Amino acid sequence: MAVKFTLIKEVGKTRVGFIETAHGVINTPAFMPVGTLAAVKAMTPDAISSTGTEIVLSNTYHLMLRPGEDRIERLGGLHKFMNWQKPILTDSGGFQVMSLASLRKVTEEGVMFRSHIDGHKYNLTPEYSIQIQHKLGSTITMAFDECIPYPATFQEAKRAMELSMRWALRSKNSYQNKDGYGIFAIVQGSAYQELRESSANFLSAIDFDGYAIGGLAVGEPQAVMFDVLDYTIPLLPKFKPRYLMGVGKPSDVVGAVERGVDMFDCVIPTRSGRNGQAFVRNGTINIRNAQYVEDIRPLDSECSCYTCSNFHRAYLRHLVRAKEILGSILMTWHNIHYYQDLMKELREKIIRS
Amino acid sequence: MAVKFTLIKEVGKTRVGFIETAHGVINTPAFMPVGTLAAVKAMTPDAISSTGTEIVLSNTYHLMLRPGEDRIERLGGLHKFMNWQKPILTDSGGFQVMSLASLRKVTEEGVMFRSHIDGHKYNLTPEYSIQIQHKLGSTITMAFDECIPYPATFQEAKRAMELSMRWALRSKNSYQNKDGYGIFAIVQGSAYQELRESSANFLSAIDFDGYAIGGLAVGEPQAVMFDVLDYTIPLLPKFKPRYLMGVGKPSDVVGAVERGVDMFDCVIPTRSGRNGQAFVRNGTINIRNAQYVEDIRPLDSECSCYTCSNFHRAYLRHLVRAKEILGSILMTWHNIHYYQDLMKELREKIIRS
Numbered sequence: 001m002a003v004k005f006t007l008i009k010e011v012g013k014t015r016v017g018f019i020e021t022a023h024g025v026i027n028t029p030a031f032m033p034v035g036t037l038a039a040v041k042a043m044t045p046d047a048i049s050s051t052g053t054e055i056v057l058s059n060t061y062h063l064m065l066r067p068g069e070d071r072i073e074r075l076g077g078l079h080k081f082m083n084w085q086k087p088i089l090t091d092s093g094g095f096q097v098m099s100l101a102s103l104r105k106v107t108e109e110g111v112m113f114r115s116h117i118d119g120h121k122y123n124l125t126p127e128y129s130i131q132i133q134h135k136l137g138s139t140i141t142m143a144f145d146e147c148i149p150y151p152a153t154f155q156e157a158k159r160a161m162e163l164s165m166r167w168a169l170r171s172k173n174s175y176q177n178k179d180g181y182g183i184f185a186i187v188q189g190s191a192y193q194e195l196r197e198s199s200a201n202f203l204s205a206i207d208f209d210g211y212a213i214g215g216l217a218v219g220e221p222q223a224v225m226f227d228v229l230d231y232t233i234p235l236l237p238k239f240k241p242r243y244l245m246g247v248g249k250p251s252d253v254v255g256a257v258e259r260g261v262d263m264f265d266c267v268i269p270t271r272s273g274r275n276g277q278a279f280v281r282n283g284t285i286n287i288r289n290a291q292y293v294e295d296i297r298p299l300d301s302e303c304s305c306y307t308c309s310n311f312h313r314a315y316l317r318h319l320v321r322a323k324e325i326l327g328s329i330l331m332t333w334h335n336i337h338y339y340q341d342l343m344k345e346l347r348e349k350i351i352r353s
Numbered sequence: 354m355a356v357k358f359t360l361i362k363e364v365g366k367t368r369v370g371f372i373e374t375a376h377g378v379i380n381t382p383a384f385m386p387v388g389t390l391a392a393v394k395a396m397t398p399d400a401i402s403s404t405g406t407e408i409v410l411s412n413t414y415h416l417m418l419r420p421g422e423d424r425i426e427r428l429g430g431l432h433k434f435m436n437w438q439k440p441i442l443t444d445s446g447g448f449q450v451m452s453l454a455s456l457r458k459v460t461e462e463g464v465m466f467r468s469h470i471d472g473h474k475y476n477l478t479p480e481y482s483i484q485i486q487h488k489l490g491s492t493i494t495m496a497f498d499e500c501i502p503y504p505a506t507f508q509e510a511k512r513a514m515e516l517s518m519r520w521a522l523r524s525k526n527s528y529q530n531k532d533g534y535g536i537f538a539i540v541q542g543s544a545y546q547e548l549r550e551s552s553a554n555f556l557s558a559i560d561f562d563g564y565a566i567g568g569l570a571v572g573e574p575q576a577v578m579f580d581v582l583d584y585t586i587p588l589l590p591k592f593k594p595r596y597l598m599g600v601g602k603p604s605d606v607v608g609a610v611e612r613g614v615d616m617f618d619c620v621i622p623t624r625s626g627r628n629g630q631a632f633v634r635n636g637t638i639n640i641r642n643a644q645y646v647e648d649i650r651p652l653d654s655e656c657s658c659y660t661c662s663n664f665h666r667a668y669l670r671h672l673v674r675a676k677e678i679l680g681s682i683l684m685t686w687h688n689i690h691y692y693q694d695l696m697k698e699l700r701e702k703i704i705r706s
Contacts, residue, residue: 038671042678045663067646067671074647075667083663293420294427310398310436314428318391318420325395328678 002209003140003182005241005262009350013233013260016350019210019241021139022180023079023087024054028241029257029346031339032057032089032265037066038082041270042328043336045084050306051333052340055087055139057265060132061096064122065115069135077137087139089265092129092171092186094145094164095214095246106146108163126170130183134176141183142212143171150190150218157190164188164214165202172206182209184243190215191224193231200235210241210263217246217266225252229259250279250342257346269335274328276320279338285313287331292317305337306330355562356493356535358594358615362703366586366613369703372563372594374492375533376432376440377407381594381615382699384606384692385410385442386623390419391435394623395681396689398437403659404686405693408440408492410618413485414449417475418468422488430490440492442618445482445524445539447498447517448567448599459499461516479523483536487529494536495565496524503543503571510543517541517567518555525559535562537596543568544577546584553588563594563616570599570619578605582612603632603695610699622688627681629673632691638666640684645670658690659683 005028007017019026033040033048035056040048048056058078063069075081078088094111097104101113101122110125129144145164148156168185175183185208189195203211213232216225229244236242243263244256253264269279278285280300285292287299298308299316307316307330319327358381360370372379386393386401388409393401401409411431416422428434431441447464450457454466454475463478482497498517501509521538528536538561542548556564566585569578582597589595596616597609606617622632631638633653638645640652651661652669660669660683672680 037675037677038668039675039677039679042682044659044679044682046659066675067667071647071667075649075665081668081671083668294424296428306397306399312428314420314424315391315434315436318434322390322392322419324390324392325678325681326392326397329395329397329682 001179002177003180005210005239007239011350011353014258014350015260015262016347017241017262020180021087021182022178023085023139026054026087027347028262029343030055030263031253031343032263033270033336033339034059034265034267035082035084036062038063038072038078040336042274042325042332043270045082047306047329047333048084048336049086051337052344053086053336055089056084057089057091058136058138059096060090060093060129060136061100063090063136064093064124064132065117065120069132073135073137079137089140090133090136090138090142091245092133092142092144093124094129095147097124098147106163108166110144111146126167127174130171130174139181140210141175141181143168143183143185143208145186145188145214147188147215147218148190150215150220152190154192154195157192157195161188161190161195161199165199168203169206172208184208184210184212184241186212186214186245187232187236188215191220191228196228196232197235200232204235204237208240210243211236212243212245213261214245216244217248217252222252222255226255226259229256229261233260250339253339253342254346269339270332273332273335276327276331278331279335287313287317287320299334300338303334303337303341305334307334307337354532355530356533358563358592360592364703364706367611367703368613368615369700370594370615373533374440374535375531376438376492379407379440380700382610382696383408383616384696385616385618386689386692387412387618387620388435388437389415391416391425391431393689395627395678395685396623398435400659400682400686401437401689402439404690405697406439406689408442409437410442410444411489411491412449413443413446413482413489414453416443416489417446417477417485418470418473422485426488426490432490442493443486443489443491443495444598445486445495445497446477447482448500450477451500459516461519463497464499479520480527483524483527492534493563494528494534496521496536496538496561498539498541498567500541500568500571501543503568503573505543507545507548510541510545510548514541514543514548514552518552521556522559525561537561537563537565539565539567539598540585540589541568544573544581549581549585550588553585557588557590561593563596564589565596565598566614567598569597570601570605575605575608579608579612582609582614586613603692606692606695607699622692623685626685626688629680629684631684632688640666640670640673652687653691656687656690656694658687660687660690
C-alpha cells in the first residue's frame with residue numbers, strides 16, 4: 001500500500017490531516033524545507049528536526065548531475081546519504097531543467113539539455129525521471145512535467161499542459177509501487193481556467209497518491225495564484241494530499257491552506273535567512289539594518305527556536321554583516337522554525353474551530 | 354585573586370594541570386579554537402562545547418574594528434554577546450595589526466594603522482589594547498606586543514623584543530585585577546636565544562598570571578620552534594601556565610607539550626575544515642580527493658564527534674565539492690573534536706605515565 005492520507009477535520013475548504021509513509025508521519029498542512037543538493041543549506045539533520053520539520057524536499061535535477069543517482073543508490077539511497085530518516089519528496093527535474101539547464105530542447109520524448117555545471121548532455125524523460133527518483137529512494141516521487149514561464153499564451157500553455165499530461169501517464173506507468181511510498185501528479189495549465197480544469201480532471205481520473213499544483217510561484221501575482229487554486233482544487237480528489245509547489249511567503253501559505261492545500265515547499269526561509277531576512281510574527285526583519293545594532297531582543301519573542309533561545313538581534317546583525325557562516329546557520333534555523341510554527345498554528349486553528 | 358593554575362603532574366618537562374577562572378575550569382594542556390569575530394567559524398556554541406572545548410580565543414583587532422569594543426561592552430561583554438559562558442582568551446591585537454592592517458607605523462607609544470575594512474585610523478597602544486580587552490570582558494587578557502616576521506635580523510628582533518617588554522610592563526600597569534580573570538605576558542626575541550632568554554627573564558620577574566611564547570608560527574621550521582621552546586620554557590615560572598601562540602599542526606602541539614607548553618590556539622582545524630582537510634588518527638584527509646567518492650567510512654573510525662557519528666566520507670566529499678555550508682560545519686566540527694581528543698589523550702598519557 002502506498003503513502004496513506006487521512007483527513008482529520010475539514011472546515012470549509014480548509015483541512016487538517018496526516019500522511020503515513022515508510023519513513024514516518026507527515027502532519028498536514030505541512031511545509032517542506034528545500035534540500036537541493038542532499039542538504040538543507042546551513043542546517044544539520046538534527047537542527048532541521050528541532051524545527052518540527054517532518055519532510056524535506058530534494059531536487060532530482062541537481063542530484064542527477066551531482067553526485068548522480070547511481071552513486072546515491074550504491075551508497076544506500078538519499079535518506080542514508082544525507083542521514084535524514086524522515087520522509088523525502090523529490091521533484092521530477094522538470095522545473096529546474098527549464099530554469100537552470102542550457103540548450104534545452106523539449107520533444108514528445110522528454111527534454112534534452114546540457115548540465116549547467118559541466119555542459120554534459122542529458123535526455124530527461126518521464127521514465128528516466130521516475131527511475132532517478134526510484135534510485136534515490138524518494139518517499140514521494142513527482143511525475144515529470146514541463147513547467148513554462150508566466151505569463152504564457154493560451155496556445156503555449158495548452159501545448160505544455162497536454163504534453164505534461166501524457167508525461168504524467170508515462171510517469172505513473174513507469175513508477176514501481178512500494179509500500180509506504182507514493183507518486184504525485186502535477187496539474188498544469190498556467191492561469192487558464194479551462195486548461196487547469198482539463199488537467200485536474202485528467203489526472204483525477206488516474207489513481208495518483210497525491211496531486212500537486214505546478215506552474216505557480218513563477219512570478220504571477222498572489223491574486224492569480226489564489227484564483228487558480230479556487231477553481232482547481234475542488235476538482236482534485238478529496239482524500240488525496242494536495243501540494244502547492246514552490247510556495248511561498250507566509251501569506252501565500254495561509255491563503256493556500258484556506259483554499260484546501262495540504263503541502264508546500266519553498267526556498268524562501270532558507271535563502272532569505274542566508275541573506276539576513278528573518279520572518280517574525282509581525283512581518284519580516286532585515287537584520288542588516290542599523291536599527292538592530294544594539295537590539296538585545298531575540299528575532300521573535302514568541303519563538304522557541306535555538307536562535308531565539310540563545311542570541312539577540314545585535315549579535316545576529318554582527319554575524320550577518322561580517323559574513324560569518326554562523327549567521328547563515330542561525331538565521332536559517334529561525335526561519336524554518338518560524339514556518340513550522342506557522343504550519344502548526346494553522347493545523348491547531350483548524351482543529352480548534 | 355586572578356586565574357589560578359594548579360599543576361597535577363609533571364613527567365620530565367611535560368605537565369598536566371588546570372586553570373580555574375571566573376568562567377570555569379580549563380584542563381591543560383588545552384587547545385583553544387579561534388573565534389576571530391566573536392564566532393568560531395561554522396560552529397554554534399553548543400557544537401563547540403560538544404567537542405570538549407573549554408576555552409576559545411577571540412581577536413581584539415577584529416572586534417575593535419567590528420562591532421567595536423564599546424558596543425560589545427554596552428551589550429554586556431563578549432561572553433554574553435556570543436553566548437559562550439566558558440573562558441575566553443583575547444589576543445592583544447599586536448599580531449594582527451602587523452599582518453592585516455595597512456599603513457602601520459610603530460612608535461614607542463604604540464601602532465598607528467588603518468583598518469583593513471574601511472580605512473579608519475586607529476592608534477593601538479598597550480593601554481588601549483588592555484582597555485579593549487577589559488571592555489570585552491576577556492577571561493584572559495594578553496599583553497600588547499610587536500610581532501615581527503621570520504626571519505628577522507638580530508638588531509630588528511632586539512628592537513622589537515625590547516619595545517614589547519616595555520609594552521608588557523605598560524600592559525600590566527594598566528590592567529585592572531579582577532577575581533578569576535588574568536593577564537598573560539608574551540616572550541619575544543625571534544629565534545635568537547640571547548633575546549628569548551632576556552625576554553623570558555624580564556617577564557618572569559613581573560607577576561603575570563601566565564606566560565606566552567609569541568613570534569613563533571610565523572613561517573619558521575618546526576625544529577627552530579622546538580629549539581626556541583627548549584631554551585625559553587625552563588626560564589618561565591613553573592607554576593604559571595605557558596601558552597604557545599598560534600600553534601599549530603598536531604605534531605607541533607605534541608612536540609610543544611613534550612617541552613612543557615600548557616595552552617595552544619590555532620586556526621588550522623577550523624580553516625582546514627572549511628577547505629576540506631580533515632585531521633584523522635593516521636594523518637590528514639583531503640576529502641575532495643576522488644578516492645573518497647564512495648567511501649562509506651567515517652572520517653575517523655575512532656572519533657565520536659557528531660560528524661563521524663552520522664556521516665560518511667562520500668557524503669562529506671559531496672558537500673565540500675558542492676560548496677554546501679553543511680560541509681564546512683561538519684568538517685570543522687570534526688577537526689575541533691579531533692584536536693580536543695588529542696589534548697585529552699596527551700593529558701591522560703601524562704597522568705598514566
